[in-house]
Amino acid sequence: KRRRDIRRQKWQFLAVGVTVAIGVMMFAATYDSYRNLTVSYERTYERLAFADMTITGGSTGLVDAVAGIEGVEAVTVRHTAEVPITIGTTTLRGRLIGMPVPDQPKINKIDVESGRYLTAGTGPGAVAEAHVANTFELSPGSTLQIVAGPGIDVTVVGTAASPEYLWPAASTQEIFVDPKQFGVFFVDDALLENVPPSVAVTETLVLYADGVDVESVDAAVRSAATDSGATSILTQADQPSNSALQLDVNGFEQMSIAFPLLFLTAAGMAMYVLLTRTVFSQRTVIGTLRASGVSARDLLRHYLGFGLWIGTVSAVVGVLLGSVAGALMTSAYTSALSIPDTVVSFRPLTIVVGVLFGVVAGALSAMLPARGASRIAPAEAMRGESPLLSGGRSLIEKLIPPLSSLSVRTRMTLRGIGRAKRRSFSTILGVVLALILVLASGLMIDSMINVVNRWFNVISVQDANVIASRPVDAALLADVTAVVGVTRAEKVSNLGASITTDGVTFGTSLQAFEATTVMHTWTNPSGELPASGFLAGAGLADKLGVAPGDQVRINIPTLDTSITLELVEFVDEPLGIPLYIRYDVLESALRDAGLEDPESLMAEPYVTTAMTTFDPSINRDTTIAAIQGVPGVLSVQDARSLYDLLQEFLALFYLFGGFMLAFGAVIAYSLMFNTVSMNVSERSSEFAALKASGMSNRTIAWMVAGENFLLTAIGIVPGIALGTWVSAKFIESFNNDAFTFSLSVNPLTIVAAILSMFVVAFVSLIPGIRSVKRLDIGRVIRERAA
Incomplete structure (x- = not known):
């Protein structure tokens, strides 16, 4: 019987199966990629003896002090x-x-x-x-x-x-x-x-x-380095390259759970709707079976088998495809980044967990319909369907009384929503889940685009950096400004720095700008560089627990000195956690720290570059070439090249987001296709009666479409609200030292998501409307009479 039921509704069950397979495939691919990349990095680190701690500066006794710590294998300078x-x-x-x-x-x-x-x-x-x-x-x-x-x-x-x-x-x-x-x-x-x-x-x-307690050895080494006067202490976890690679590893780890759960939830919902409708449509059959002696346990096992069978088969397909995809993703990734070691493994754990995901999703979604079938009393079931509600105006007619004067067909459409609350709720829930899936991908792409555009078009607005072989002083700035196409040139210093509080060291950069700079837009509350103290990225509060008003010691390794200044305000920037300071403030602080001539030191070309802005009406390449001809200019670095680099890097991200969007659309279609097709199937008796009364197929089609479009519209508002909330939580989970993400909502994305729901609703209506046209009135009446 189960096989016949599946064949009878093969497209609905296939849609559920595809959804489960996609969810499990995503888990297997992303989890295997996460584990493969982790092992690949670890093998390279072990083979090349990657440092567990990198210390800058310190006294001559630092090496002996660190070498004597238990758990330290080697120390080099x-x-x-x-x-x-x-x-x-x-x-x-x-x-x-x-x-x-x-x-x-x-x-x-x-x-x-x-x-x-x-x-x-x-x-x-x-x-x-x-x-x-x-x-x-x-x-x-x-x-x-x-x-x-x-x-x-x-x-x-x-x-x-x-x-x-x-x-x-x-x-x-x-x-x-x-x-x-x-x-x-x-x-x-x-x-x-x-x-x-x-x-x-x-x-x-x-x-x-090998085998030491890394945290305890880190603490001991950090303490020795601090006592020795080190200006920077960097653990392996915070090392820039390793930290950057871990962003992707963590991203794969998070995606291996978050997106598959969304997809499997959607699959479970589709399975639940499908089986609930199947049980409802087979009430008389269930009643006959129960009256014939079939036990409630047998019925429970029968209907639970639908979920287990679909879940298991789909999960096996998904985990096999996912394992292959994970291997391909790992190889492509390590090849693109020139990682020396590539480790690809097919993990039994991935296969077991992936299959369990599918089995559990299928079992849970089938449990409630199966229990409902097993609890139906034979006499009640064999009476067939009976209306539970009396006729009357719908809720929307009561809220908007003029609607009661509409045509009979229109009122039938409106009242159909409230007459079958279970059916209407499942349709709305399908729309909500579909919107969550679509928005989770679409808004993630929007937010990443916003990060890049905000940084390059709003915050960091220079056009080029000029590297010179002569001091970056007023004379050089005047020579650069005199170039046709250059509107302004300013000196800007970028010094490696670190801050240590309560034994925790954070490496960052200290950037010095002129007081009247136009190269950078300040996002702190006052909107300007302070006349004393410094600004810091907002993430510093979470890293070190500092707050505006605190006196902070800033270590500058290249100058072999430290300065202590007040943290005035935080800036809200999407890239990194930098420190910003005015030139005159930094020079004064360096003089107080014991440097005799900080002005000359800060003019050295190894410390300072010249930032420029261009006249947009002049050809950019021509302007850059002219600056390179200025005496003492070594090179001109086009700031837009970093923008292009980020766009190339994000192309993979956009591709992944596009796949997620496509998968979300497929699942949205399967959800709504199942819901709509089951709606039509449940109402076959009603449609047969209407056709027997002379109502045309077109009219019935418009009624079905109107009801489903109205339900889709009702599901739009909660769908957008929940989809936006889920997207925000998912995007925030990627925040780290390099990026600070926040949700960015492009209205066009919301409009596109809404339109896509109506398009999906329309497409999913086509099979159901065709079934109405093919409806055999005689057969339906005979089935009802039986």
Whole structure:
């Protein structure tokens, strides 16, 4: 009997099955991707001895103090520097990392992919990190110049991947950096003796033994570093590249639960509606079976079997497809990011949990209809359907009395809604669930677009950054401003910084702007840079528990100093958690900290760049080329290039969101298709009577369409409200140090979602209306009489 029932309603059961399969497939694909990426990263980190702690600055006794801590396996010291580097005709911000020669370091080794490692006695050489090597097509034998001091010509001896730069993040506040504007090179540590002291820092790398309590060792190392006067303390979890990669890993983890649950909830709803309607339509059959001796337990098992059978078959299909999709996603992801190790595993746990998801969803959705069928009394069931309500005006007619004067057909449509409350409620609920699914994807895309547009078009509005080889002073700014197409040039400093409170260190950036800057829009309550103190990203309150009015100590590793200033206000910005300060305030604070000539120091090109804005009527490329011709200008970095980079990065996100939107539309259709088709099936007797009374198929079709469109409209308001709320919670779950997301609602998305519901309602009506046209009046009357 079960097989016959499924064949009779094959399209409805197929729609439910597809929904369950999609939900389980999403779980398997995203969960496997999450686990595969985690293991891939861990293998690379272990093989290349990725540092558990990176400490900047500190006294000479720091190494011995840290080495004596229980659980510490190794401690090494290196130097790093940021200087302009010229490759061909392009000058970029280069980061030089000192390495021992001729053997690799014990901590933060590099995986040489072409060429060789550094050797002694062969002249200045460098190993190019994989991302910059790929961007500039560097290979062994390529040359570059370190633009620092007298200038040093360097030969590329190899290319390599580094555990510190699997994602080429420049700092915790610069997760996204244009690869044409930033590159990492590994050089002989002795080479860094030739760079200016103001751009070189000393770093102590710490590696823990296997199996230690990371939190307790972190606390001990952090305490020793703080006592030693360290200016920055960075755990492996907070390391910029690792932190950036964890954003995606966490995203896969969250999506492996959130979206599948939404889809399986929708599938469960569709199954519940379908089986409830099936039980209702088979009341006389159930009554006959019960009167013939079939037990309530047998009926419960029979109808519960619908959910278990559909759930199990669909889950098996979904988990198999999801496992394959997860493997493909992992390989594509690690290949795109040049991750050295790719680990793909087919996990029994994923298969078991995926199948259980489908089975449980099917069982729970079938339980209530099955129990209802088992509790029907034979005599009651065999009496057939009987009206539970007397006729009368509908609620909407009572609220709007003029509607009572409408035509009979229109009033029948209005009264049909209240006459079958169960049927109407299930239709409205289907619309609500469908809108939640569609809006969860659509508004997520809207919010991401808003983050990018708000940052580049509202907050950070400069057109280009100018890197110079001469001091960034009034003379240079005047020369740049004189270029045709440049409307304004300002000096802006960007210093690596950290803040430590209650043993917790947070790495960030300290950016100094002129008091009258037009390069940045301030989103703090006062809307301007304060004349004393500094501003900070709002996320700093959650990270360190600080509040406006607090005196905060800011460590600046590159200047080997610290300053203490008042946190005046928070800014509401979507990217990072930076610190902002006025130039005169910073220079005064540095002088108080013991620096003799902070004005000259802040004018050094290694510390400060010139930000510019352009006349939009002048060709952008022409203006940039003219600035590059100014004496002392090394390169001009187009700020729009980072915008383009983010758009490329988000293309994958938009693609994923598009798939979710498509899946949501499929599920929305299956929900409404099942609901509408069952509505028509339940009312076959009513429609037969109307046709026997002379009512045309077109009129009946308009009545069916009118009732379902009206129910769809009723479901729109709660659907949008709940869909918006679910979207907000889902988007907020992605907030971190790099991004601060908030819900952004594009009215066009809401309009499109509403229209899509009516389109889906219309399309799902087509099979039902066709069945009305094919309705055999004689057969229906005979069935009723039986």
